[in-house]
Amino acid sequence: MKLKSKPLKILIFTIFKKAGCNKAEAERIAEYLTKASLVGHDSHGVIRTPRYVDMIKDNHIVTNVKPKILMESNNFSIVDGLDGFGQTVGPFACKLGIKKAKKYGNSIIGIKNSGHLGRIGDFSEMAAEKGIISVHFVNSIAGLLVAPYGSWERRFSTNPFSAGVPIKNKKPFILDFATSLVAEGKAYVAHQGGKSIPKNALINDKGNDTNDTSVIYGTKDPNAKSSRGGTGAFQPFGLHKGSGLSFLCELLAGAVTGSGMGRDNKSQPFRNGMFSIYLNPSKYVKGKEYDQEIKRYIKFFKSAEPNKGVNQVLMPGEKEIHNEKDRLKNGIPMTKITWDAIKDTAISLKIDSKLINKCL
Ligand SMILES: NC(=O)c1ccc[n+]([C@@H]2O[C@H](COP(=O)([O-])OP(=O)(O)OC[C@H]3O[C@@H](n4cnc5c(N)ncnc54)[C@H](O)[C@@H]3O)[C@@H](O)[C@H]2O)c1
Numbered sequence: 267m268k269l270k271s272k273p274l275k276i277l278i279f280t281i282f283k284k285a286g287c288n289k290a291e292a293e294r295i296a297e298y299l300t301k302a303s304l305v306g307h308d309s310h311g312v313i314r315t316p317r318y319v320d321m322i323k324d325n326h327i328v329t330n331v332k333p334k335i336l337m338e339s340n341n342f343s344i345v346d347g348l349d350g351f352g353q354t355v356g357p358f359a360c361k362l363g364i365k366k367a368k369k370y371g372n373s374i375i376g377i378k379n380s381g382h383l384g385r386i387g388d389f390s391e392m393a394a395e396k397g398i399i400s401v402h403f404v405n406s407i408a409g410l411l412v413a414p415y416g417s418w419e420r421r422f423s424t425n426p427f428s429a430g431v432p433i434k435n436k437k438p439f440i441l442d443f444a445t446s447l448v449a450e451g452k453a454y455v456a457h458q459g460g461k462s463i464p465k466n467a468l469i470n471d472k473g474n475d476t477n478d479t480s481v482i483y484g485t486k487d488p489n490a491k492s493s494r495g496g497t498g499a500f501q502p503f504g505l506h507k508g509s510g511l512s513f514l515c516e517l518l519a520g521a522v523t524g525s526g527m528g529r530d531n532k533s534q535p536f537r538n539g540m541f542s543i544y545l546n547p548s549k550y551v552k553g554k555e556y557d558q559e560i561k562r563y564i565k566f567f568k569s570a571e572p573n574k575g576v577n578q579v580l581m582p583g584e585k586e587i588h589n590e591k592d593r594l595k596n597g598i599p600m601t602k603i604t605w606d607a608i609k610d611t612a613i614s615l616k617i618d619s620k621l622i623n624k625c626l
Contacts, residue, residue, distance in 0.1 A: 309451020
């Protein structure tokens with residue numbers, strides 16, 4: 267099935283408003299979740315709605331927080347998210363990093379105690395729109411999912427990495443991925459009957475490659491709520507390389523920010539830590555030469571002969587642009603199970619069925 271993005275965004279906004287978020291927070295959550303679905307990252311899109319609402323109900327997240335700056339210098343800050351929504355904490359910290367980089371040339375912002383930050387590329391895009399280069403390392407405490415290279419036991423979260431570089435008169439370079447071979451949400455989409463994941467995306471407790479998502483959720487039930495029940499793990503991307511990058515995310519986003527590194531504590535709610543570097547290129551490079559060199563390289567990069575079955579060589583960020591164009595026009599694809607779960611959440615909050623039906 268395909269859902270219309272505009273009414274879907276209104277429905278998601280209404281759900282979070284009814285669940286206890288103020289208007290601005292509900293708007294932000296709806297904007298970020300719908301955007302992730304539009305650009306093709308269904309794993310971090312509207313599929314998250316029921317889980318987020320359950321977190322409010324279970325007091326695992328605090329609505330409407332005003333993030334607190336714990337430590338500050340000209341170009342360094344630690345932001346305490348006070349256990350609030352990542353869609354509130356993330357943009358607050360990102361705006362701070364951009365403001366400091368605009369003024370001082372560069373900045374580093376750490377986030378601790380934040381709810382799920384969603385699609386990290388949103389922050390790379392936000393900075394790039396203001397002419398700022400950014401690099402983001404993310405970890406999570408109490409979200410153990412990924413085995414280090416050489417093991418099947420969970421020691422990392424899916425620890426995403428993202429970077430954005432603005433490009434004059436063009437869409438920015440946006441690199442944004444989980445350091446696991448697939449993001450958790452992609453396994454969840456597969457668990458709910460959506461697109462399947464590669465055969466070596468997961469590893470079972472015998473140390474064998476698998477794509478059987480019950481090793482993560484501990485059940486075949488498509489409505490499994492927690493990824494903590496399984497006995498297997500996700501595999502890092504790129505063998506020892508992804509495993510090493512994930513460890514770096516733990517060090518920067520977990521230790522340096524004070525957010526905490528991964529731990530085996532199933533009773534603790536999921537929290538993201540983020541370590542971000544912001545750089546204002548206009549303070550450091552010769553504008554014309556810099557822009558021309560990037561333009562030349564993009565042309566050279568894109569001129570690489572595509573392999574059989576590949577239409578064109580894509581820059582990081584291009585796929586998402588194509589997806590968004592297509593999905594704005596043709597709708598957001600969704601499995602019936604995912605849509606039913608969103609509908610049930612809306613119905614449980616006594617939302618007018620007209621708002622629900624408009625999405626179809
Ligand atoms: N908050 C969290 O804790 C958390 C954890 C994990 C992942 N995430 C988010 O999940 C999302 C999905 O991550 P993922 O690992 O599934 O991403 P992915 O594997 O789809 O990779 C996406 C990146 O690869 C680029 N890309 C994709 N196809 C390409 C192609 N054919 N040619 C060139 N480049 C291409 C994209 O432009 C993008 O930069 C991300 O937005 C990430 O931030 C968040």
